[in-house]
Amino acid sequence: MFGKGFLWLSVLLSFTGLARSENRYPIIPKPARIEAREGRFILSSTTVVRVPAGNAELRTVAEQFARQVRTASGLALQIQSTNESVSPERMLELKPVGDPGLGAEGYRMDIRPQTITIEAVQPAGFYYAIQSLYQLLPPQILSASRVAAPTDWFVPAGWIEDKPRYQYRGLHLDVARHFFPVSFLKKYIDLLALHKFNTFHWHLTDDQGWRIEIKKYPKLTQVGSQRRETLIGHYYEADPQEFDGQPYGGFYTQDEVREVVRYAQSKHVTVIPEIEMPGHALAALAAYPEYGCSNGPYETATKWGIFSDIFCPYEKTFNFLEDILTEVMALFHGPYIHIGGDECPKAAWKKSPYCQQLIKKLKLKNENQLQSYFTARIDRFITSKGRKMIGWDEIMDGSAPPIQVSPSATVMSWRGVEGGIRAARLGHDVIMTPENFVYLDHYQGNRAQEPLAFGRLTPLGETYSYDPSPASLPASVQKHMIGVQASVWTEYLKTPGQVEYMVWPRAAAVAELAWTPVEQKSWPDFTQRLPDLFRRLDYLQTAYSRTYYAVRV
Numbered sequence: 337m338f339g340k341g342f343l344w345l346s347v348l349l350s351f352t353g354l355a356r357s358e359n360r361y362p363i364i365p366k367p368a369r370i371e372a373r374e375g376r377f378i379l380s381s382t383t384v385v386r387v388p389a390g391n392a393e394l395r396t397v398a399e400q401f402a403r404q405v406r407t408a409s410g411l412a413l414q415i416q417s418t419n420e421s422v423s424p425e426r427m428l429e430l431k432p433v434g435d436p437g438l439g440a441e442g443y444r445m446d447i448r449p450q451t452i453t454i455e456a457v458q459p460a461g462f463y464y465a466i467q468s469l470y471q472l473l474p475p476q477i478l479s480a481s482r483v484a485a486p487t488d489w490f491v492p493a494g495w496i497e498d499k500p501r502y503q504y505r506g507l508h509l510d511v512a513r514h515f516f517p518v519s520f521l522k523k524y525i526d527l528l529a530l531h532k533f534n535t536f537h538w539h540l541t542d543d544q545g546w547r548i549e550i551k552k553y554p555k556l557t558q559v560g561s562q563r564r565e566t567l568i569g570h571y572y573e574a575d576p577q578e579f580d581g582q583p584y585g586g587f588y589t590q591d592e593v594r595e596v597v598r599y600a601q602s603k604h605v606t607v608i609p610e611i612e613m614p615g616h617a618l619a620a621l622a623a624y625p626e627y628g629c630s631n632g633p634y635e636t637a638t639k640w641g642i643f644s645d646i647f648c649p650y651e652k653t654f655n656f657l658e659d660i661l662t663e664v665m666a667l668f669h670g671p672y673i674h675i676g677g678d679e680c681p682k683a684a685w686k687k688s689p690y691c692q693q694l695i696k697k698l699k700l701k702n703e704n705q706l707q708s709y710f711t712a713r714i715d716r717f718i719t720s721k722g723r724k725m726i727g728w729d730e731i732m733d734g735s736a737p738p739i740q741v742s743p744s745a746t747v748m749s750w751r752g753v754e755g756g757i758r759a760a761r762l763g764h765d766v767i768m769t770p771e772n773f774v775y776l777d778h779y780q781g782n783r784a785q786e787p788l789a790f791g792r793l794t795p796l797g798e799t800y801s802y803d804p805s806p807a808s809l810p811a812s813v814q815k816h817m818i819g820v821q822a823s824v825w826t827e828y829l830k831t832p833g834q835v836e837y838m839v840w841p842r843a844a845a846v847a848e849l850a851w852t853p854v855e856q857k858s859w860p861d862f863t864q865r866l867p868d869l870f871r872r873l874d875y876l877q878t879a880y881s882r883t884y885y886a887v888r889v
């Protein structure tokens with residue numbers, strides 16, 4: 337899988353490059369403000385965590401911290417309410433304040449030799465302060481089991497004031513091309529939350545698999561979650577195509593979905609489900625061919641790429657999709673429901689007499705507008721249930737009178753940045769996930785030395801250089817750029833370890849451009865904090881790539 341040179345380099349680096357950096361505050365994403373101070377706070381068995389009496393949410397934050405500290409260090413921190421009068425030797429205090437300047441996710445942390453005081457407005461702010469605290473402690477603090485070696489559990493003194501640049505900070509995972517168990521999703525969410533991402537975009541359906549149980553339509557998982565075999569290697573037609581001959585499948589029961597959503601919530605992460613329509617629908621059509629234009633038969637895709645069989649806009653198809661979305665909405669708490677909308681070839685609609693008649697009846701110009709009609713109907717349904725629709729930037733392609741996508745729809749811009757900027761000009765909220773910067777299925781280094789990946793090259797530095805709303809954009813556009821997301825497509829990623837290798841450390845770069853004020857962003861400073869990140873990932877038993885060093889050499 338790796339070339340010899342890469343191996344040598346890794347060996348070399350494991351001796352030289354991975355010591356802790358000189359930076360005493362190696363937090364990723366970098367806080368908005370840090371003032372260094374002399375001295376250190378030492379965690380010990382006499383440390384007390386003080387929470388406001390009667391505040392269950394802050395007690396939960398404190399308990400989560402105490403549990404992890406105990407797991408890794410064996411130290412049993414005590415949690416006390418403000419109405420218990422003791423004067424502890426050393427204290428970590430969670431203190432709610434009414435300062436609106438901090439926002440819902442911001443915090444202040446004052447670290448002195450005897451006390452750490454955290455101020456925030458909302459529980460999320462306290463939670464993020466604790467994530468910073470983990471990154472100020474020795475990296476062993478993140479270990480899932482008791483660290484054997486004697487360790488000084490100290491935090492450098494200092495003062496931090498911090499809040500995010502964007503309200504939406506997302507990491508995505510495609511579980512359709514390859515399926516990943518709930519245990520891995522939880523680990524993925526742990527890492528996401530540690531880096532102050534607040535959204536997990538769960539790509540649940542695609543041509544190659546339908547992965548969420550829908551009670552009313554059991555064949556979606558009985559049939560649609562399975563495929564006959566899988567393409568090995570690249571899918572470009574010019575390449576030789578070889579299949580593995582192995583049946584492949586998997587899906588999440590509704591109980592498992594609820595479990596993932598609950599788990600994410602406990603880490604201040606919202607989960608956005610994505611149900612693809614009208615394209616990328618082959619697995620659903622394999623199960624229910626009556627919703628395609630040609631009635632099938634269809635087969636769950638065994639190859640990667642784009643397929644021309646898509647949902648046909650019959651009335652019965654809308655009923656089917658609304659039934660599915662009704663079950664989906666009951667499982668997820670967040671405001672957003674993602675309906676895909678990307679890469680939807682129109683050949684089947686061109687051939688279908690039903691579609692052609694519908695285009696005439698609705699006085700549409702073409703099939704692109706028919707997709708707008710499709711999207712607008714689904715949007716109305718989702719909006720009528722009090723939720724908000726997100727679609728990939730293709731949902732804007734046919735949006736023109738007489739059928740326009742409602743401005744309340746949020747657009748996820750992946751084909752570069754232009755689509756997002758255009759949508760923002762039209763008043764849509766936009767989440768930027770441009771493939772040339774933040775698609776983590778691309779190569780991150782010399783492809784001769786890297787595992788097979790999606791064709792393009794996006795090294796760490798390029799990801800880091802991205803600015804979702806540069807000052808050159810007018811304020812009226814910038815205000816609609818609500819955030820940024822890294823997307824992780826899994827055509828070539830079969831195992832959790834492969835996913836992690838592609839995601840880290842590039843997701844850490846995305847975390848920083850999503851959270852850190854632009855004037856604080858610094859590539860040299862980021863790379864100086866990388867060794868600490870790698871040590872933390874080691875203790876989290878998470879794979880990552882050191883290709884950055886290989887590229888630099």
Ligand code: TNX
Pocket residue numbers: 678679728750775777790825826827
């Ligand atoms: C495009 S990004 C897709 C995915 C592929 C990806 C490969 C998007 C909305 N659609 O279906 O997996 O490229 O990078």
